[in-house]
Amino acid sequence: MAQKVLFINCTPKKSPEESNTRALCNDVAEVYEKEYGLRCDFIRVVDFNVLPGIESDMGKGDEWPEILERIKDADIIIVATPIWIGNISSLAQRVFERLEGTYSEGDPDNGQYPLYNKVGGAVITGTEDGAHFCAKTIQFCLMRFGCTIPPGADCYWVGPAGPGPSYIAAEGGRHLYTNRTKRTMVANTVFMAELLAKNRIPTNLLEVEEKAAAESTESIEIDWRSASKKESGKPKN
Amino acid sequence: MAQKVLFINCTPKKSPEESNTRALCNDVAEVYEKEYGLRCDFIRVVDFNVLPGIESDMGKGDEWPEILERIKDADIIIVATPIWIGNISSLAQRVFERLEGTYSEGDPDNGQYPLYNKVGGAVITGTEDGAHFCAKTIQFCLMRFGCTIPPGADCYWVGPAGPGPSYIAAEGGRHLYTNRTKRTMVANTVFMAELLAKNRIPTNLLEVEEKAAAESTESIEIDWRSASKKESGKPKN
Amino acid sequence: MAQKVLFINCTPKKSPEESNTRALCNDVAEVYEKEYGLRCDFIRVVDFNVLPGIESDMGKGDEWPEILERIKDADIIIVATPIWIGNISSLAQRVFERLEGTYSEGDPDNGQYPLYNKVGGAVITGTEDGAHFCAKTIQFCLMRFGCTIPPGADCYWVGPAGPGPSYIAAEGGRHLYTNRTKRTMVANTVFMAELLAKNRIPTNLLEVEEKAAAESTESIEIDWRSASKKESGKPKN
Amino acid sequence: MAQKVLFINCTPKKSPEESNTRALCNDVAEVYEKEYGLRCDFIRVVDFNVLPGIESDMGKGDEWPEILERIKDADIIIVATPIWIGNISSLAQRVFERLEGTYSEGDPDNGQYPLYNKVGGAVITGTEDGAHFCAKTIQFCLMRFGCTIPPGADCYWVGPAGPGPSYIAAEGGRHLYTNRTKRTMVANTVFMAELLAKNRIPTNLLEVEEKAAAESTESIEIDWRSASKKESGKPKN
Numbered sequence: 033m034a035q036k037v038l039f040i041n042c043t044p045k046k047s048p049e050e051s052n053t054r055a056l057c058n059d060v061a062e063v064y065e066k067e068y069g070l071r072c073d074f075i076r077v078v079d080f081n082v083l084p085g086i087e088s089d090m091g092k093g094d095e096w097p098e099i100l101e102r103i104k105d106a107d108i109i110i111v112a113t114p115i116w117i118g119n120i121s122s123l124a125q126r127v128f129e130r131l132e133g134t135y136s137e138g139d140p141d142n143g144q145y146p147l148y149n150k151v152g153g154a155v156i157t158g159t160e161d162g163a164h165f166c167a168k169t170i171q172f173c174l175m176r177f178g179c180t181i182p183p184g185a186d187c188y189w190v191g192p193a194g195p196g197p198s199y200i201a202a203e204g205g206r207h208l209y210t211n212r213t214k215r216t217m218v219a220n221t222v223f224m225a226e227l228l229a230k231n232r233i234p235t236n237l238l239e240v241e242e243k244a245a246a247e248s249t250e251s252i253e254i255d256w257r258s259a260s261k262k263e264s265g266k267p268k269n
Numbered sequence: 270m271a272q273k274v275l276f277i278n279c280t281p282k283k284s285p286e287e288s289n290t291r292a293l294c295n296d297v298a299e300v301y302e303k304e305y306g307l308r309c310d311f312i313r314v315v316d317f318n319v320l321p322g323i324e325s326d327m328g329k330g331d332e333w334p335e336i337l338e339r340i341k342d343a344d345i346i347i348v349a350t351p352i353w354i355g356n357i358s359s360l361a362q363r364v365f366e367r368l369e370g371t372y373s374e375g376d377p378d379n380g381q382y383p384l385y386n387k388v389g390g391a392v393i394t395g396t397e398d399g400a401h402f403c404a405k406t407i408q409f410c411l412m413r414f415g416c417t418i419p420p421g422a423d424c425y426w427v428g429p430a431g432p433g434p435s436y437i438a439a440e441g442g443r444h445l446y447t448n449r450t451k452r453t454m455v456a457n458t459v460f461m462a463e464l465l466a467k468n469r470i471p472t473n474l475l476e477v478e479e480k481a482a483a484e485s486t487e488s489i490e491i492d493w494r495s496a497s498k499k500e501s502g503k504p505k506n
Numbered sequence: 507m508a509q510k511v512l513f514i515n516c517t518p519k520k521s522p523e524e525s526n527t528r529a530l531c532n533d534v535a536e537v538y539e540k541e542y543g544l545r546c547d548f549i550r551v552v553d554f555n556v557l558p559g560i561e562s563d564m565g566k567g568d569e570w571p572e573i574l575e576r577i578k579d580a581d582i583i584i585v586a587t588p589i590w591i592g593n594i595s596s597l598a599q600r601v602f603e604r605l606e607g608t609y610s611e612g613d614p615d616n617g618q619y620p621l622y623n624k625v626g627g628a629v630i631t632g633t634e635d636g637a638h639f640c641a642k643t644i645q646f647c648l649m650r651f652g653c654t655i656p657p658g659a660d661c662y663w664v665g666p667a668g669p670g671p672s673y674i675a676a677e678g679g680r681h682l683y684t685n686r687t688k689r690t691m692v693a694n695t696v697f698m699a700e701l702l703a704k705n706r707i708p709t710n711l712l713e714v715e716e717k718a719a720a721e722s723t724e725s726i727e728i729d730w731r732s733a734s735k736k737e738s739g740k741p742k743n
Numbered sequence: 744m745a746q747k748v749l750f751i752n753c754t755p756k757k758s759p760e761e762s763n764t765r766a767l768c769n770d771v772a773e774v775y776e777k778e779y780g781l782r783c784d785f786i787r788v789v790d791f792n793v794l795p796g797i798e799s800d801m802g803k804g805d806e807w808p809e810i811l812e813r814i815k816d817a818d819i820i821i822v823a824t825p826i827w828i829g830n831i832s833s834l835a836q837r838v839f840e841r842l843e844g845t846y847s848e849g850d851p852d853n854g855q856y857p858l859y860n861k862v863g864g865a866v867i868t869g870t871e872d873g874a875h876f877c878a879k880t881i882q883f884c885l886m887r888f889g890c891t892i893p894p895g896a897d898c899y900w901v902g903p904a905g906p907g908p909s910y911i912a913a914e915g916g917r918h919l920y921t922n923r924t925k926r927t928m929v930a931n932t933v934f935m936a937e938l939l940a941k942n943r944i945p946t947n948l949l950e951v952e953e954k955a956a957a958e959s960t961e962s963i964e965i966d967w968r969s970a971s972k973k974e975s976g977k978p979k980n
Contacts, residue, residue: 084597086590116603117875118643119599119643122597122600125590125594125599128593132590132591147420161872161899162875164828165876169592171409172401172405173591175418175419175422175423177420178420181417182417182470183416189903189904190904191904193900193920194920203486206485208481208485208486208905214481231464234460235457235460237453240452240456241449248443248445248448353839353840354638355642355880357836362830369827397664398636398662399635399638399639400667405592409828425635427667429664429665429683430662430663431681431682431684446667450668641883649894652894657886658886658946677960681959689954693945693951707893709927711927714926715923717926721916721917722919722922
């Protein structure tokens with residue numbers, strides 16, 4: 033059965049306003065669909081009422097549970113964000129805060145969080161600068177929640193230093209580097225998703241916890257102030 | 270055949286001085302060796318004369334080529350760093366600068382860089398704060414050079430805010446969280462390395478480049494200043 | 507007249523729920539008030555409906571304009587955030603996105619943005635790790651919008667690696683390092699705010715723009731692909 | 744007396760090789776010198792043997808002490824770096840590691856570190872992306888060591904996503920945004936340096952330490968594991 037790709041677009045612009053980040057997602061999706069036969073789904077986070085918090089359901093009016101269901105249903109998760117002052121958007125950060133709730137939804141048999149055995153990637157647009165930091169942040173968060181990150185799992189377009197046209201106006205879709213990273217990301221995430229579909233990660237996190245607890249102390253008493261004095265002037269690491 | 274793990278320790282302390290980062294690497298290596306039967310190799314970068322630059326051989330006196338050979342020989346690459354002012358050490362950054370040279374060592378048949386099909390992870394120690402940023406930076410760089418990053422591929426110990434004892438003095442080896450992440454990282458990197466040993470990534474980067482070039486323009490002319498004016502006051506992404 | 511301090515608390519918890527970030531702000535405020543005689547004001551961003559976007563007023567229902575008025579009224583701006591997965595909270599990022607709107611509110615005489623001549627600082631709490639990155643992000647954003655950042659302008663508490671008690675439960679208020687940074691931040695921001703009250707930054711950004719435009723081209727044509735080929739294998743910077 | 748500016752160029756290229764980062768420094772220096780009458784000094788870190796470590800003198804062969812003297816002699820410190828994989832160069836990180844040694848060189852009367860009352864700024868060049876992160880890192884480190892960061896204290900040039908020509912080849916010196924930030928940085932750092940020359944920061948860090956110690960405990964005992972369990976499922980901050 034064909035793998036499913038979910039693009040989580042974290043633009044601040046509500047549908048149907050045109051989003052540069054969505055435009056790049058579309059270009060990526062076209063490769064997933066036409067060249068690899070995968071199905072692509074799109075979520076624009078700002079269209080939902082995603083309440084602040086770190087649990088999977090923050091109560092009345094919270095529309096995160098619907099997004100979370102679609103995340104759980106996907107095989108490849110692409111978090112797509114515009115860049116604001118060098119960081120992922122507030123909506124992308126909100127997504128990761130809410131995914132913290134999945135830590136407590138471990139599988140009863142092996143403790144694996146719901147995003148285990150999925151594959152993660154990053155799509156980023158900005159008028160300028162910040163894509164490296166956004167890509168590493170997206171990939172790191174997804175990896176923490178259980179995703180595998182294959183090589184080349186980021187695709188972005190940014191213009192040169194300072195304000196300027198964004199992806200659509202600058203015809204970023206004709207930019208060689210962006211197209212190269214787009215195709216690499218698609219090829220490698222598809223391969224990895226198929227591999228993990230046939231070979232589930234066998235790690236039992238409940239056993240990990242048990243073994244870790246057995247070699248750890250229950251409490252720690254450290255005299256931080258005197259320790260600090262003793263170590264002053266000495267290399268710390 | 271048993272997979273090989275390489276720990277690249279980026280401490281500023283030369284051998285045989287005691288290194289907290291090495292101490293945590295030892296604890297990680299013990300699990301790789303005793304519980305999974307893998308062989309572990311250790312490099313302390315500061316013991317080598319690694320010249321500044323971004324090519325694989327920077328000429329007379331450069332000892333990076335020896336390190337690079339051992340990197341190419343490994344299946345799992347763990348970059349281990351102490352934290353300095355919230356960032357990876359200068360020696361860790363040097364390693365990534367030198368790995369830029371591998372971009373021009375693509376396989377003649379499929380263009381894959383030499384780190385493709387390897388698995389990456391991060392080990393971090395600090396008296397305090399900065400591990401998240403270091404982990405995401407290490408993983409992102411390794412991913413860019415070709416490594417796959419499985420879930421939970423970071424293990425660290427840090428104390429609370431401010432100066433204090435480091436891993437050895439604080440008995441970080443008895444810290445539950447560190448031990449949990451240690452065991453998760455080992456289990457998941459071993460699984461992924463075995464998987465990739467049997468299933469090489471098929472992506473042909475030469476074909477990717479060809480297709481990307483075909484859909485891209487050779488040059489771009491943009492009037493950045495007027496574009497900036499036109500867009501002022503409008504959401505950019 | 508006494509300087510005014512504004513704490514912008516970016517916790518996801520609505521009032522009156524107890525906030526660890528607020529608890530540390532209270533401890534900082536006590537020094538501002540009792541030892542320096544300044545007045546402190548507190549905003550909990552989550553209590554307001556701050557719409558996504560990058561303009562100063564995003565229309566119907568947007569309560570950012572009220573927050574912005576209080577920001578403009580303050581002399582010292584402290585952005586306070588909990589840490590989530592090593593990053594500032596989504597509410598803190600939202601604050602910075604909305605402050606982008608101030609770029610277009612330059613003074614008609616000298617072009618200075620409304621946050622010019624104010625002083626910035628950062629307060630951070632987390633159960634663990636990430637304070638350095640959050641501090642640098644907060645300070646950088648505030649600096650971009652016009653604030654001056656004096657030395658030691660960050661104060662934080664975090665526990666050791668992994669989950670654990672936060673500021674209140676861990677009695678972070680008795681932590682030496684946190685108290686040292688608290689007092690340094692207060693002393694240096696008060697000094698700088700008084701200095702800037704008597705000595706306004708004279709830079710005329712309209713003249714800067716004019717001179718910059720005179721030495722710049724209107725448009726740039728670069729053949730990125732051939733440039734890339736020419737440069738391959740050579741150090742880039 | 745005229746203020747002195749020190750540019751610390753962290754390029755990996757030894758003199759007299761052409762450095763893009765130096766080229767942008769030259770353009771910045773021209774404004775400092777011709778329009779404000781300041782004297783500019785340049786250090787290319789790679790020309791010195793700066794040993795790894797975190798003390799001000801790491802012994803035989805270490806040439807950091809000479810750099811440190813010139814840093815102490817300057818009023819405005821500009822750390823200039825090329826970007827590598829989104830981070831400051833290994834030589835820039837080395838500079839910050841070595842500046843850790845200044846923490847133990849506090850003034851006997853007020854405890855202030857040697858960089859107190861100086862002004863900091865950042866110059867960054869890259870073929871692409873990463874300037875925001877580099878700027879915030881440079882500014883944060885300088886602030887930690889005692890520098891004040893006025894608004895707009897970063898100047899950079901980067902091209903669009905992916906490889907391409909760097910500052911010199913791309914004629915970055917004609918880029919409007921870079922020139923705007925260049926002139927803003929110069930104007931604001933000059934103003935702040937003159938202000939601090941006449942108004943030294945009065946904070947007594949020895950008194951700060953004393954007061955902080957008086958309100959802090961000597962040691963902390965926390966049962967991290969049970970604390971973690973108690974808090975599970977609850978918002979942490």
